[in-house]
Amino acid sequence: KNEVEQSPQNLTAQEGEFITINCSYSVGISALHWLQQHPGGGIVSLFMLSSGKKKHGRLIATINIQEKHSSLHITASHPRDSAVYICAVSGVQGAQKLVFGQGTRLTINP
Amino acid sequence: GAGVSQTPSNKVTEKGKYVELRCDPISGHTALYWYRQSLGQGPEFLIYFQGTGAADDSGLPNDRFFAVRPEGSVSTLKIQRTERGDSAVYLCASSVDGFSNYGYTFGSGTRLTVV
Numbered sequence: 564k565n566e567v568e569q570s571p572q573n574l575t576a577q578e579g580e581f582i583t584i585n586c587s588y589s590v591g592i593s594a595l596h597w598l599q600q601h602p603g604g605g606i607v608s609l610f611m612l613s614s615g616k617k618k619h620g621r622l623i624a625t626i627n628i629q630e631k632h633s634s635l636h637i638t639a640s641h642p643r644d645s646a647v648y649i650c651a652v653s654g655v656q657g658a659q660k661l662v663f664g665q666g667t668r669l670t671i672n673p
Numbered sequence: 674g675a676g677v678s679q680t681p682s683n684k685v686t687e688k689g690k691y692v693e694l695r696c697d698p699i700s701g702h703t704a705l706y707w708y709r710q711s712l713g714q715g716p717e718f719l720i721y722f723q724g725t726g727a728a729d730d731s732g733l734p735n736d737r738f739f740a741v742r743p744e745g746s747v748s749t750l751k752i753q754r755t756e757r758g759d760s761a762v763y764l765c766a767s768s769v770d771g772f773s774n775y776g777y778t779f780g781s782g783t784r785l786t787v788v
Contacts, residue, residue, distance in 0.1 A: 567715075596776070605677075605781035606716075606764065649715055658729060660706060661766075661777065663715030 566590050569650050569664035577672055582637040584667045586650030589631065593654025596661065597624050597635045600647040609635070609648075640671045675699075677780035679765050685786045686755055694750040694783045698767030705748050706777070707740055708764040716764055722748060755787045 567588045576582060586595070597609040610617050610624040612633065617624050621640075626633040637644055650664040678697040686692050698705050703724055708716035718732035722742045733739075737755075742748040752759055762782040 598779075606766075606779035608776050608778065611776045651715075658721075659704065660718040660721050660729060660732070661708070661716075662718070663708075665713075665715045 565664070566655065566662050567650055567652055567664040569648075569667050571667060572665065573668045573670075575670045575672065576640055578641060580640050580671075582640050582644070582669065582671075584635045584648050584650075584669070586633045586635070586664055587631060588633075588650075588652050590652070590655045590662075592652040594652070595626055595633050596651045596653065597633075598649040598651060600649060600666070602646075606649070637669075642671045642673050645670050677765055677767050677778050679763075679780035679783050681783060682781065683784045683786075685788060688755060688757060688787055690755055692752050692755055692785065694752075694763050694785070696748045696750070696765030696767075696780060698746065698748070698765070699778055700746070702767035702769055702778075703745070704768045704770055705742060706766045706768075707748070707750050708766065710762045710764055710782070712761075719750070719763075752785075755785075757787045760785055760787045 570585045594611050594613045596611050599607045599609050612624055612626045621638045623636040647666040647668050649666045651661040653661050655662055680695045705722040707719040709719055710716040720740050721729040725742055725745045737753045740750045762784050764782045765780045766777045768777045
């Protein structure tokens with residue numbers, strides 16, 4: 564079992580829909596990261612969370628430390644939101660490297 | 674520079690050849706990471722530098738892989754006797770320090786294809 568599990572692996576929705584991507588992890592961490600990767604492009608950091616909730620524009624990220632679970636929400640989704648969204652954790656066993664989930668491929672149709 | 678720069682962006686090489694991949698981190702970032710991403714998978718850790726030294730090289734798959742950061746800025750990932758299974762996107766990231774307090778900035782990656 565991977566240390567970081569994301570669901571769903573693939574998600575297709577219509578423009579305007581509310582999107583939720585989930586991430587569960589099985590180890591102690593110092594922070595959880597949500598990242599965005601466009602086809603052929605690099606990775607962009609969206610959020611870094613150690614507790615609570617963060618909001619940036621139409622993106623909201625939450626984390627429940629006790630349940631070892633995080634969610635990324637996109638409100639009023641748009642085709643330009645289509646990308647792979649990756650959950651990663653840092654601080655596993657004190658190490659500073661990121662441990663990644665397998666990613667969620669999101670497609671928003673017009 | 675303004676971001677993390679990786680060169681080349683694409684590299685095609687023949688099986689058995691030697692390749693070098695370069696990462697130029699954000700100026701002043703002491704921590705530098707190399708990851709490898711195979712098609713359809715999340716990135717996997719290779720090696721982490723704090724300054725000039727490799728603080729964690731536990732992700733290097735075998736002794737054909739080696740990385741250096743001699744002056745604490747630019748890093749080079751070196752792969753000897755390349756194999757087809759080495760084909761992947763190699764990602765570099767840097768951060769202000771090694772304690773993930775400030776997040777990470779990623780480069781656009783080098784797509785390596787071994788034929």
